[in-house]
Amino acid sequence: MTKSSSNLVSNQKFDIVVVGGGSAGISVTASLLKRDSNLRIGIIEPGEFHYYQPAWTLVGSGDFDIKKTRRPMQDVIPSFATWIKSRVSSLIPSQNAVELSDGEKIYYDQLIVCPGLRLAWEKIEGLEATLGKNGVTSNYAYDFAPYTKELISKLKNGKAIFTQPPMPIKCAGAPQKAMYLSCDYWLRHHTLKSINVEFYNAGAVLFGVAEFVPPLMKYVEKYDAKLNFNSNLVKIDGQAKKAWFEVKEADGSIRKIEREFDMIHVVPPQVPHDFVANSPLADPKGWCLVDNKTLQSPNFPNVFSLGDITSTPNAKTAAATRKQVVIVAKNIISLRKNQPLESFYDGYGSCPLTVQQGKIVLAEFGYGGKLLPSFPLDPTKPRRSAWALKASILPRFYWAGMLKGTEWMTRCTDS
Template sequence: MAAASNWSNSFDIVVIGGGAAGIGVTASLLHRRPALRIAIIEPCDKHYYQPAWTLVGGGAYDIAQTARNMADVIPPKAEWVQAAAIGFEPDNNLDNLADGRSISYRQLIVCPGIRLAWEKIEGLQETLGKNGVTSNYHFDLAPYTWYLTKNLRSGKALFTQPLMPIKCAGAPQKAMYLSSDYWLRQHTLDDIEVEFNTAGAVLFGVADFVPPLMEYVKRYHAKLAFNSNLVKVDGTNKIASFDIKDSEGNVTRIEKPFDMLHVVPPQVAPDFISKSPLSDASGLCEVNPKTLQHPRYSNIFSLGDVCSSPNAKTAAADRKQIVIVAENLLAAKEAREFSNIYDGYGACPLTVENGKVILAEFGFGAKLLPTFPLNPTVPSRFAWFLKAKLFPWLYWNGMLKGREWLTRSTSMS
């Protein structure tokens, strides 16, 4: 491998990924130790606030407000290496890039996110963005979700959820609630058959939130199909094929016609992670879930969607993980004991109607971890204000700038 050419090819810290986790942890580290030489490896020139795409699909947010230039969010003291990582040599402290360069590090932070595997659903890629097939998981498609919602007067609307792990486990059903709420307000819901197909066995993984969500399922007369996994889309004929698993594990393929199909794609770790020495059996970057340190390489930490910690994969989880990684990485660097542990915090603001949100905040073992002194299972306008107004502002002006608001972590003591 050729040495990096523009700068000395050795950094104190190399960060893989310029998403929420990568930018946030870099900014937090530089606030603590401004002299650190940190490189961010990120090929994309745009940075997205993905949590708002659900709102875009529901007609409640401007898609243009969710994108900024990567150059404008990279912390000024960090070095942006605009290239793709393709592999690691952890025994040599090297990260290999697609352009043939290698970057040397003393410590490594792995947070490239997970990949949307559209190709795992037969026929999907050819029909996305047309024939009534959409997804709020893509910047270009969230506005199409709203277009379809506004223009559907009757017929069948299918919403899907693949097997875990996925980004924001509530997002697949949030799309259903916002569309259904619009149809209810337009008095067209009686002519639209709404169905939610999830590959899982439950509506939501934290039991406390299922009863209030079921109230909305009833309100919108939505049909729930569990253990129902989307495997094929025929966009021209508007037919979606699902593999349905029964209680004995037998699988039957069923075709369902649709007029609108909102797809959430299967999601996997990038190949350069899953095929690397850093991965666990599932392909994610292996970590101790409490310290976010790699169990075999003590100078490597991981956070965000690609790390193996069994928490909800949300930007809110990143916000808490940033502090854990920043503190513990510096403790490792300076031969101090770790002082912070991660409690598994994640948050999923469930947009159950336009103007109301159930703010689901929880940690390991489905323990409820509410930030505010309100009943978290009750839909509220305050939580909608947080989701639609405050959280985006906090993201751009707080989290990406190393301001650690609402990030209290658990002490080891």
């Protein structure tokens, strides 16, 4: 059975301490224990629930049950790992220690930093006061994704706005996926012609991998959506149904514009947790600094990181985590045996772009935008099989496989 934190004593030491009980933390713990069941692993995680976030896009379109995306944390903590139900206040790698919010220190031989990132809702003025009402929604939260479906089903005419903040964010395609599925719903219900759809992107391009832009543009044109680049949402007034954007001009100057809406799907800015950003493990931007291939800290060799918190220049997706788990698990075992690290991450990430109900462009790519398709098919073509993968196969595998240490479709480079 999973050991709880209630039996912990001050200054307890583990072979491995894992910071974070999300996709990365649970999966890497399970993979390590499959390799060595005698490892003493502590998982520091304050949350009561574990979430399957990739399905929230489908929840927002009415194609997935929100209740199936959440389970009690106790049910997913791997057997024989110790759940330390607390918050981290600081990382002290010089002492091989993690300090908790109550002042207690937990010590380790190896540390895995994977708390994910933080959704900075507060960085958009007025957003927290109106989120989940007044036509303001977001698929980036369990509590609000169902409201997206409510809004798109009720909207018959007017203006719908979809936003994307500055990078990096988790699942960079999710902001536009919400737009595509909403437009598809309105198209199928013969209301799209009465709805003015606009996408405001803080970036300069629709998608970061050029090969996928042409097929996506076909859907932008099909849905008659207006694209606005270099436009960052900074303020919102839900009751007045108004939003303000800072627009970066070609000469670098910034002007603020005001737009009205009937519905707005907001994606919040996303930042590292303070306890990582303020630690010796952070890069200048606050992310956990690691070698892009080994996922090992260059300054503290007994520290590894994976998931959304890392400094690696890959897409922050659950699919990336799935591949990173294997790299970290193998390399930590090698390190513990005083052997060279021989497993290398190629930057793999996957973004299933839900361009319409029942069809997905399965974008898979690695460092530098290199295409890394898992199947011998044209990756830029929308496919029903990709929809089945996202909507049916992957959620079941996540709960029954990935979180249990099953390493399916996790090729990595071994020297």
